[in-house]
Amino acid sequence: MRNQKDSEILYFQSxxxxxxxxxxxxxxxIGEDRFLFGVVSANDNEAPFGKLMQYKTIYDTLKDLDWKIKMSFDEAIKYAYSDSMKNDFSLIRTDSEEEGLAFYYIENALFRTSSLWDMLAQLYRLFYNVDIPKEKVYYKQIFSPTKNYGDKFRIKAAEIYEYIEQDDNTDCEGEWKGNHSFVNDLRNKMIHRNSPNIAVMSDFDMNLKHHPVFQLKRIIEDYVVVSQYIKEILDEIEKEVMSTFDDADC
Known part of the structure; x- marks a missing residue:
């Protein structure tokens, strides 16, 4: 049992x-010890470095989100594998402070991981000049095969959309299938209905809790997938940015 616990924690950390x-x-x-803080364009004329500063704005937000997500996961793992959770967890009752703290940090990580998907869509909107206001960007819309927003990145959009709509399957080795749909449903239930982390039986809802470790696996795996997609588009953006600087030096 101890080996299984250590193996699971090591997997999450990895x-x-x-x-x-x-x-x-x-x-x-700018020189040795100064850097360009920001640029704001006038009217519809994009200022020099204007697009680069937009990328930097999103990137700085991603860095901020990421350390908060990791901190939340670290704390959630600590409480999810506590002795109290091992010995006293019940699908019906909430008997310990450790359980409450585990779900608290899981929810923190979940909501911030959900934000990463819209940040991914913002990067695609900016890089491919998708004609949609930044305030109205929604990731499922950007990557949907029924919309025309992804015409310039059709193959990648299809890949991403296939993942986010993947059928659920936890009876498999390694990463589970359908993680994003599970995480999205969990988030929507928290926002629009009732907490999935409280067992209830009423006309409003029938709900038994998942163990925090079950949620951790699904959310962490979804977090890694969206982060990989973000890395891929950031690498493409960086190539374009560097080529622009190279052209300017010619």
């Missing part, structure tokens, strides 16, 4: 370590 951010990415240095 998955989380797959996601990293470079604090200096998109930072434009």
């Amino acid at each position: 998955k989380l370590s797959e996601v990293t951010y470079n604090s200096n990415r998109f930072k434009v240095m």
